[in-house]
Amino acid sequence: MSRYRANEQDEFQSGSRGRVLKNLLGITSVRAIQRIEYEALERSRKAYFNKIELTTVFTTDLITEMHRDWLGEIYPFAGTFRIVDVIAPAQGGVPEFRFSHAGYIPSNMATFSTEVLGRITPCRATGTSELSDMLAEAHAEFIAIHPFREGNGRVGRWITQLMALQAGFPPPDHGFSDRNGPQLRREYYRAMSVALNRKDYKLLTSHFQQALDRGERSYRA
Template structure:
């Protein structure tokens, strides 16, 4: 698959028999479709747990993100909930070097999570800013080996629900992937306007 992550390092192991398309896993799954279906089912369970049953209506931490990741994929991958130890890129774009992740996550916790969460009493503009910047910075760090995009959406949804709104409607993001990727890339220059536009679309779509 051309959009799979390029991985460099000893932990870039794939499941035998998967033609290097499925990461090595506890369940011996070799099919991309089977793995996608399982990850989606487990993600739905995580959403139910985090957004419905036990919404964390408090300041979020990097440890929360690790816990969510471990709850989601802990029965599938040995490294679930652990910081990435391999360097990763996608379509020629490199995410943060793995050696920098502990420092970057600490910075992210301080500059984004501690600054904005819980997102109580935020007006729409303030919430858009908070979600957009948090999303971009999390994706640029890419702290986990797999599932960063989906976990970042859960984080955005938690922030929206903390503010009293509905989870975001990501249809615009899904239909115009190039615009989404460009918005992430522009975050390297701390230019967040494109992502703010996408977040505003997702919030208005959820409210419609």
């Protein structure tokens, strides 16, 4: 399922009333596709928790492999860059944001891989303050590109989980499934909006610091 506006109208599953992207399983129910995506992501996340090594440098190839391993049995576009332009519509006081033009994605991802991931991975943060800075930058820069047709937010958060584990910290817990999850999600979207529109990572860094603290508490519980 996609929450973004795209410039193509024939990419949705027949019978889904424009709510579910074309998929290999013929699913038309939003709830069903969400459940299958979630279960597939949990399997892939666990596999990569064991796959990423202390010396692993995160690259475009690794990220596309992650996307393919997660969604390869669900969507035909898994592991490939999107060919449509997408826009995050304005909502809840968060302004509209236009992600990278589809034609620029390969070059933008190459720059992201070299100038961001190549600089901060392997992740060697010595504390959560330094780590939250790294995670906020990596997450915001990846989301600004939005390279895939579906699952960018989840892949972006997955990348930060792997980076935290690589540095020897529990993965960040954004708290979206907690009692106050809706409020935390709104705060996350606001922080992302500021990071994307103003290149100001302070709010997002604070969000990741809290997520790391939450992850640490969950780990010790």
